Amino acid sequence: MNDEHWTIGRMCEEFGVTPRTLRFYEAKELLSPVREGQKRLFTRRDRARLKLILQGKRFGYSLEEIRQLLNLYxxxxxxxxxxxxxxxxxxxxxxxxxxxxxxxxxxxxxxxxxxxxxxxxxxxxxxxxxxx
Amino acid sequence: MNDEHWTIGRMCEEFGVTPRTLRFYEAKELLSPVREGQKRLFTRRDRARLKLILQGKRFGYSLEEIRQLLNLYxxxxxxxxxxxxxxxxxxxxxxxxxxxxxxxxxxxxxxxxxxxxxxxxxxxxxxxxxxx
DNA sequence: GGAAAAGTTTACGTTCACGTCAACCGGTTG
DNA sequence: CAACCGGTTGACGTGAACGTAAACTTTTCC
Missing domain, CATH: 1.20.5 (Single alpha-helices involved in coiled-coils or other helix-helix interfaces)
Structure with a gap:
C-alpha cells in the first residue's frame, strides 16, 4: 500500500513474472522483501534488483552468477x-x-x-x- | 583422419566440450556428423555450426532457439x-x-x-x- | 457477513542440458 | 593375445529454474 512498498501481485504484473518466481528468488537470496504479517512487501531496492536479475538472465547469466554480481552494485x-x-x-x-x-x-x-x-x-x- | 573430417575426440579437445555434449547436439539435430562404420566424423559444416552453437549459448539462447537460428545461416x-x-x-x-x-x-x-x-x-x- | 480474491507454506513434478555409469565393439600395441 | 584406447548405444541421474496442486489464512468487495 505504502508508496515505497509493492505486493507480490503488483510486482508480477509490472515485471511479467509469476509469484513463484519472486518467492524462488527470495529463497535464493536475490530479493529480500519485508513482511507485513505473512505478506511480502517488495521495496524500491527489490525492484532495482529484479530489473538487474531479469537483465542478467537475458544476457545468459545463471541466478547464482547474478547473485554474486548484484553485490557489486x-x-x-x-x-x-x-x-x-x-x-x-x-x-x-x-x-x-x-x-x-x-x-x-x-x-x-x-x-x-x-x-x-x-x-x-x-x-x-x-x-x-x-x-x- | 581425412583433412575434412574430425573424430569426436579431436572436436572435444578443440572446442572444450565433452563427447556427451556433441552426441546430445546431434540428437537434437544441431549437428549431423557422417558415419564411418559406427564412428561419427564431424565435417567442416559441423565445426562452423558448433562455433555458432557455443556462441549462441554465451548470449543466453536455448538449444532449441539456436537450432532455429542456425537455419538462418x-x-x-x-x-x-x-x-x-x-x-x-x-x-x-x-x-x-x-x-x-x-x-x-x-x-x-x-x-x-x-x-x-x-x-x-x-x-x-x-x-x-x-x-x- | 459471506463469497471471492489475493496471499501463504509445503511439496512433488517438469524441462533443459547435459553427467555418469554399464556394457559393448574394433583397432593397435607391447 | 591380452590389454588398452577410442569410440558406440542405452539408460538412469542431476542441478537449475521454475510449474503446479493442495490446503490454509487474510483482505476485499458487494
Whole structure:
C-alpha cells in the first residue's frame, strides 16, 4: 500500500513474472522483501534488483552468477575490508561485459554479411522482398 | 583422419566440450556428423555450426532457439518457397541482436557509473586501489 | 457477513542440458 | 593375445529454474 512498498501481485504484473518466481528468488537470496504479517512487501531496492536479475538472465547469466554480481552494485553495503576486493571484481565484470559486447558486435557484422548474401540470392532468383 | 573430417575426440579437445555434449547436439539435430562404420566424423559444416552453437549459448539462447537460428545461416539449403520467409526471420534476428547489444551497452554505461562512484568511496576512505 | 480474491507454506513434478555409469565393439600395441 | 584406447548405444541421474496442486489464512468487495 505504502508508496515505497509493492505486493507480490503488483510486482508480477509490472515485471511479467509469476509469484513463484519472486518467492524462488527470495529463497535464493536475490530479493529480500519485508513482511507485513505473512505478506511480502517488495521495496524500491527489490525492484532495482529484479530489473538487474531479469537483465542478467537475458544476457545468459545463471541466478547464482547474478547473485554474486548484484553485490557489486551495492559496494556501500560491504565491510570496509571487502570493498577493495569487490571493486576489483567489479572491474573484471566490466571487462567481461565489454568483451561480450564486442563478440556480439562481431556476430552482428558476420550475420549481416550472410544476410546481404542471401539478399543477392533472392534478387538473382527474382523473389520479391517483403519491403517491395 | 581425412583433412575434412574430425573424430569426436579431436572436436572435444578443440572446442572444450565433452563427447556427451556433441552426441546430445546431434540428437537434437544441431549437428549431423557422417558415419564411418559406427564412428561419427564431424565435417567442416559441423565445426562452423558448433562455433555458432557455443556462441549462441554465451548470449543466453536455448538449444532449441539456436537450432532455429542456425537455419538462418543456411539460406541456400532452403526450398525456394521458404527462402523469402527465412530472410524475413533473419532480419528479425538481426534486429533482436542489435537491441541486445544496445541494452548491453546501456548496462555497461550504468555499471561504469556505479564503479566510478565506488572508486570515490574507496578514495574518501583512503583505501588503496589494486593498481597503486 | 459471506463469497471471492489475493496471499501463504509445503511439496512433488517438469524441462533443459547435459553427467555418469554399464556394457559393448574394433583397432593397435607391447 | 591380452590389454588398452577410442569410440558406440542405452539408460538412469542431476542441478537449475521454475510449474503446479493442495490446503490454509487474510483482505476485499458487494
Amino acid at each position: 551495492y559496494i556501500n553495503d560491504q565491510q570496509a575490508t571487502q570493498i577493495s576486493r569487490t571493486y576489483e571484481l567489479g572491474q573484471k565484470h566490466l571487462t567481461a561485459m565489454i568483451a561480450k559486447r564486442d563478440e556480439l558486435n562481431e556476430a552482428i557484422a558476420e550475420f549481416q554479411e550472410k544476410l546481404s548474401w542471401g539478399e543477392q540470392v533472392l534478387a538473382s532468383k527474382g523473389v520479391k522482398k517483403a519491403a517491395e | 543456411y539460406i541456400n539449403d532452403q526450398q525456394a518457397t521458404q527462402i523469402s520467409r527465412t530472410y524475413e526471420l533473419g532480419q528479425k534476428h538481426l534486429t533482436a541482436m542489435i537491441a541486445k547489444r544496445d541494452e548491453l551497452n546501456e548496462a555497461i554505461a550504468e555499471f561504469q557509473e556505479k564503479l566510478s562512484w565506488g572508486e570515490q568511496v574507496l578514495a574518501s576512505k583512503g583505501v588503496k586501489k589494486a593498481a597503486e
